[in-house]
Amino acid sequence: LNSSALVHALIDGVLTGSVYALMAAGLTLIFGVMEIINLAQGILVILGAYLSYTLSTHFGIDLFLGLLITIPIMFVVGVVVQLVFVARLKGPDKTSMSILVTYAIALVLEGSLNQIYSVNYQQLNAWYVNKSFELFGVYFAYIYVYGFVLAVGLLSALYVMLYRTRFGASIRASLADQSAAALVGINVKMVSTICFGIGVAVTAAGGMIYGATNTFNASSGADLISRLLTIIVLGGMGSIGGAMVGGIMMVTLEDIVGVVWSPIWSTMSFFIVLVIVLSLRPQGIFGKRSARVA
């Protein structure tokens, strides 16, 4: 067995996994606060990647600098999706209905992106995408490290916002109990809208890094959402820490299985781990089990 390949798998697992963790954190935040499963998260990541693509190829704006434009755009997209579609869903079937509504939104977005950008695969380009450096005898493109730093930075910002600010306390209160939060004077509707915006805004950053480290077209969204969903189910739905552990676990496991055994089994291995974890702990690693779940 090639040990440097194993080291590469481990480092890549942490570097790339953190980016998945960031995208999944948005998904799990939306679920935790509103019990909405946003199946459009995958295609929104791709939309974020295409926005970065347009900014860098047509306007020559650097990928990371462009985030100052794409993150606010994606935030607004999230707010619009919440206000126009998701806020209408009420009642006991809300979660199931949200899956269908956001799936429909994903289909419309996928069709539109196909029309605008064609189905040809694209990849984002910059000097740090092509240049690499050596780490423990393994070569990495700079984008992996920059992406890691960005993802960790944004996740920390999310953490500080959630646990060190007044607004974060409102979010956590809404996470714990919506009606109790409303009773103590929290504007739950406002909190939900902003949370949806934040949950979608992270796809701008995630999409840029994804687009720089992978080739993509609109149909890549389906693959992404299945990964993001399994990450948050594994970590425990509604738990941001769970999203981080799940994201890093997924990529590391895939890489290691790919090196040790065969790339054919790498993606499947993660799904198998998911199945095993759920058989032992149906609520996920960090998930809380409600007393009465509808």
Place this chain on the structure above:
Amino acid sequence: MKRWSNLWWLGGLVVALVLPLLMTNPAYRGIAVYSLIFTACATSWNMFSGYSGYVNLGAAAFYGTGAYSEGLLANHLGMSGGAALFWLVPLAGVIAMAIGIPLGLVALRVRRHTFVVITIAIFFVFQLAATNFSFTGGTAGLTLPFIPWMASYFAVPFYYVALGILIFAIVLSAGVRRSRFGLQLLAIRDDEDRALGLGVKVGAVKLTGFVMSGFVIGMGGAVYALFQGQIYPQFVFDPLFDITIALMCFFGGFGTLLGPILGGLVLESAQQYLTVTYSNGGSLYLILFGALFLLVILFMPRGIVVYARDWWNRRESRAEAAQLAATVGANS
């Protein structure tokens, strides 16, 4: 209205039986075959998901398993192309059911929304497996025995087989709906904890329903495979299949008997017609389909059948009220 309902079913059956004789264009016959297959799958899907409220977005795992079982069995048994291949269709359905047992045991451990997510994940495992394993032929797909029938006649036997499967699915779904088992499924949909408290063996009921729904969907996949003659992982394990089936049921009426039939026939024939007519309509279709889906869920969340029935009831009660008012007016 109730008295006429049996006549409606009979009329529908007669139309379905003579339709291929009236419709001679092979392209339209092909559309009819696909519509019947999808409607049968939607009816069967609704029998579990619609009645129990557990939305299964991994039904393509059954469909693809049926398709690959049909292809692999036919090839390994060395069968030549002909009507005998249809005998393998129920067997393919049984294999899909058998696959459903372990899937159900895993997926049904969790409640509703997590169930949806896990069915999606399981579906992707199947798609990956079909793409990566060598016995499935990988991305090159699987070729089934060539059926040497004339093009003008080719779709007709498929039409009647698919119609038979659809009728079976409808009878099964209606039977389940009226049975004790069906009531247990409905009780789970309304309040699972209370059903459990009242002594419904929730786990066994859910698993049985889930596995049962796999039979018709697996047979649908098998007929599709025969009709196509060649299958690929991404077309039989298609995420769009999952969502199409769900849309058909929601469009027609989630959890009703008539809903998926109506939704399946209307949506699948519309989609097939668009694909046949516009060659480059792939992404346009996605946009239209998604937009229609959004409209249905946001404005008619309970489906056309329920919507129409409510409208009819309101009209009748209005007419009665008007009549009553007229009588009262005449008497005073």
